[in-house]
Amino acid sequence: MRFAVLVFPGSNCDIDAVKAVEDVLGEPVDSVWHTETDLSQYDCVIVPGGFSYGDYLRSGAVASLSPVMGAVKEHAAAGKLVIGICNGFQILTETGLLPGVLRHNDHLQFRCEISELRVENTDTAFTNDYEKGQVIRIPIAHGEGNYFADQATIDQLKANNQIVFTYHGTNPNGSIENIAGICNEQGNVLGMMPHPERAVHELLGSADGKAMFTSIFRTWGEKHGA
Numbered sequence: 001m002r003f004a005v006l007v008f009p010g011s012n013c014d015i016d017a018v019k020a021v022e023d024v025l026g027e028p029v030d031s032v033w034h035t036e037t038d039l040s041q042y043d044c045v046i047v048p049g050g051f052s053y054g055d056y057l058r059s060g061a062v063a064s065l066s067p068v069m070g071a072v073k074e075h076a077a078a079g080k081l082v083i084g085i086c087n088g089f090q091i092l093t094e095t096g097l098l099p100g101v102l103r104h105n106d107h108l109q110f111r112c113e114i115s116e117l118r119v120e121n122t123d124t125a126f127t128n129d130y131e132k133g134q135v136i137r138i139p140i141a142h143g144e145g146n147y148f149a150d151q152a153t154i155d156q157l158k159a160n161n162q163i164v165f166t167y168h169g170t171n172p173n174g175s176i177e178n179i180a181g182i183c184n185e186q187g188n189v190l191g192m193m194p195h196p197e198r199a200v201h202e203l204l205g206s207a208d209g210k211a212m213f214t215s216i217f218r219t220w221g222e223k224h225g226a
């Protein structure tokens with residue numbers, strides 16, 4: 001299975017994502033600069049966290065216009081896997097691959113801490129190694145993680161079981177319905193504010209992010225007979 005981790009000017013979690021794929025799965029992974037227009041050799045694209053283009057205008061707004069995002073749209077339309085983590089989630093909503101927006105945290109402070117998440121949907125390629133309702137510890141680090149969507153969109157997310165993670169206990173940013181992560185209707189594009197790639201060793205404070213990588217690999221393997 002081949003992974004791409006996109007790199008924009010201002011990305012700062014791309015190397016963590018590369019290391020997580022290498023350490024958890026040992027599968028091939030390339031860093032791919034944002035001017036690339038062909039992602040056809042990859043099975044899973046990770047849009048990492050950071051401050052692409054300095055978060056100018058709105059987080060993710062400028063990066064959503066990068067050449068590589070055309071290729072990400074094609075990759076998603078072909079049913080292949082895309083994960084946006086933190087700034088990556090912001091880029092995916094700005095690109096229109098996921099519904100809703102990420103607004104400034106309701107308290108207007110940057111939050112960098114371990115958060116508790118509840119796994120709401122284990123019927124996705126990204127979460128099937130978790131238990132439904134499992135509470136996991138995954139770090140957050142963002143100033144604009146306040147997920148918002150209008151009521152019709154929220155109703156649709158619920159009806160299609162697209163809410164994948166919610167904050168458990170404390171909501172750190174004011175997200176509507178405590179939403180921490182969602183997927184698209186087809187289930188092959190996931191966006192989440194917390195950072196699973198920073199939680200793959202006990203040494204990092206939690207290894208609860210590992211199951212996301214093993215889920216992806218297992219799902220891909222089942223589909224491709226690997």
Ligand SMILES: NC(=O)CC[C@H](N)C(=O)O
Pocket residue numbers: 013048049050051052055059085086087088141142143144145
């Ligand atoms: N860690 C990140 O990806 C930061 C996300 C974003 N730039 C924010 O502060 O909201």
